[in-house]
Amino acid sequence: MKMRSVIRTSGFGLRLAHAMCAVLAAASLSACSILGGGSERDRASIYAPDPRIQADPAWPTVTWQLGIAPATAARMSDTLRIAVRPTPGEIQVYKGASWAKTPTDMLEDAVLRGLEDSGKIAAVARQGSGVAADFKLVMDLRRFEADYAGGAAPAATIEVNAKLLHSIDQQIVSSRTFLARQTAASASVQDAAAAFEPALAQIAREIDGWALTTGEAHFRVHNDGNAR
DSSP, X not given: OOOOOOOOOOHHHHHHHHHHHHHHHHHHHHHHHHTTOSOGGGSOEEEOOOOOOOOOTTSOOOOSEXXXXXXXXXXXXXXXXXXXXXXXXXXXXXXXXXESSOHHHHHHHHHHHHHHHHTOSSEEEETTSSOOOSEEEEEEEEEEEEEOTTSSSOEEEEEEEEEEEETTTTEEEEEEEEEEEEEOSSSSHHHHHHTXXXXXXXXXXXXXXXXXXXXXXXXXXXXXXXXX
């Protein structure tokens, strides 16, 4: 009589096989998520304010050139994460949201473009571009955050200290602190981020006008003194 070979799978073996299948399935899902196969809700929103600065006709038209030094900021402030201040003395960041550029880059871009588009200055460029600048603009970004300040909706808050230096002797011609606040339409992240565009436009416009007016006043006094 022939003997039949019978293979029996124990209960433990079945449980082990099921566990291995579960691990493989989880790994497969994780890989899909890393590669961007997750749901649309899981992806971070990236915001890119694009301020446009309207020149003031009262700004002087100048013949000198200006160099813009790289803006500085505290490490916690100059990040792609969008900072929010829910209460005084507390800083958090919005979850699932980020900037396309760092705050210092956004500030530099807005100030530079405003001066370029104004038609009021002979030349303006970032420091190191090769332009022989008569003056140098130095900016320190102190705040770039959505601040509730006790309100129902946050306000896009930007604070900048700016210094205008005479390039020849590196003497400070003038120093001033600028503050812009633009209240968001609601407490949503989208509205909070949107409020930074007009706030950036406001502060860049004020810095541009101040740099032109202050630099021209110093330039005229300096040139008149040399003429004598």
